[in-house]
Amino acid sequence: MSSRKAPAYRQAGVDLAAAEEVVRRLKPLAAKTATPGVASHLGGFGGCFAFPDPRGKDLLVASIDGVGTKMKVTRLTGAWRSAGYDIVAHCVDDILTQGARPLFFLDYIGTSRLEVAEVEELALGMVEACREAECALLGGETAEMPGVYLAGETDLVGCIIGTVSRDRLLPGDRVGPGDRLIGLASLGLHTNGYSLARRILIDEGLGIDGLLAPAGPTIGEALAARHRMYWAGVRDLLDQPELHAMAHITGGGIPGNLVRVLPAGCQARVETGQWEIPPLFREIESRGGVARGEMFSVFNMGIGWILVVAAGVAERWAERLAAAGWGGWLIGEVAPGGGGVQLVP
């Protein structure tokens, strides 16, 4: 009943087993609070509430999340506006997987020391992203707690509420063999894999000012790249019956996120040669000696969003998305069988 999900911490220093155990224990507890409006069982993802009529068509979809340790890069690069954009984009994308249109957003900024100029930059980024998402920045809270946060550190949390009609809630029941996968380009790591990337690239590698390529960008610039918001790319497709599901490629990578929209008896085959893996990921992979499979389970590898669509529209939609600058690569298909997501060269 709860949308609490297992965080995808795969880096050293963080206890993945504990995180999964928390989810396992808390889900049944949260279920005890179900009221007539709760409709989270509908989509399988969670966070749905029917309002104003518990049996009506209007659903509210809610999600809360943080940008995580990307804020440690923000502290080094000073890209506060980018971080403000990130938290909104991350939240918008999370509920967009259910077909939800954003309504409003609230932020929480916890920090060791309140620096007005930094918070203002965060806000400017949030405002920019909210306007792009046609979403109101409805409220927020700022807490200065030097006894809770390490000196100079900040946690940035967002809560978003969106809406979707009950009959357009994704993923629907139409995902099946023959569906095609369209991948949309990411802009960088988005908000996942930062602990590992920081260790390999900054602590043990080129440093924040090192050049990723002879002509740049620097490691800091590449790591500060924004979390892409896919709203503008897919909003016109939400009413199309040929749109069967969408996956937001966050922690867990393509395998960990695409699997969530696969029905029983179906697998997804993703052809990893269909798009070019960006230099930032290749640098992490080679410099850190990280196995390819591990790379795909931590990072988005250049694909931040996947649409699962009816075969008949796949090429046309992919072309249109590509022309609009979203990447739009045909990266695979849904097939009969088990085993979840298969990565094939």
Added chain:
Amino acid sequence: MSSRKAPAYRQAGVDLAAAEEVVRRLKPLAAKTATPGVASHLGGFGGCFAFPDPRGKDLLVASIDGVGTKMKVTRLTGAWRSAGYDIVAHCVDDILTQGARPLFFLDYIGTSRLEVAEVEELALGMVEACREAECALLGGETAEMPGVYLAGETDLVGCIIGTVSRDRLLPGDRVGPGDRLIGLASLGLHTNGYSLARRILIDEGLGIDGLLAPAGPTIGEALAARHRMYWAGVRDLLDQPELHAMAHITGGGIPGNLVRVLPAGCQARVETGQWEIPPLFREIESRGGVARGEMFSVFNMGIGWILVVAAGVAERWAERLAAAGWGGWLIGEVAPGGGGVQLVP
């Protein structure tokens, strides 16, 4: 347009001027994101969104907040369940001032190290409070970030969405001279004033295990007391036209919160001798040498909630609330004049 409010940090080590400057700068920025549903101007408090019809009667009321440094006491006392209850109660009370009935709640737990047993206790407290508020625990996120939080420290954040009919949104326009004030009892500090209280009582005082009175409780027990949720006490009054406004006594105390419901040309006279100030507050006051006026601007001083009601119902409502265990003291009235909230002996 935004419900971002000036936090009431009055303790050493926290920059109140910066917090107020953040609010001053961010409010106009947030206003730039207004969409047709935003209805925050209606009540003057903020965080209102008309849904599904931007001009309809159903309003969503949203708030995000943390329990602040009370978590540092939680770490010392182990009262995790109490802290889980606190964050929900605080959020429920915040939107209840606008007459809103809770719909659903989401939590965010940021911590240096995920301890499953602690998080489970937090969740049990949240579940208990959600059930009491008839509110669904719809989602949540847990983030383990040893590089952001001080060792052993946790931040606990909640976001609540409630609803109120547009014609019952509080404070309405009926607050005026002659209205009476009914105070409801708090259970302790709730979630405000902990930095000052910790310094006086723990760091420089009796210590966490010191006795507040010969027969107890200990300082730790008194500081861990729950944030009272006023939903069950006032829910049956929400439809009564004689209920003109309500104030949740958080940071800023009675003066800082009651002033928010006063229209221009009105003052509130609060007779501080009408209830007994509990021993915990008296101990902080005497041991710390804190001036009475400062005490009232940091702490709730035993009054966690104030109802502003029509004179004709005041005595009957106060008696009924007292009989039900809510305190229910007649503590003053609204009078013509300026100057905000006057504390009189």
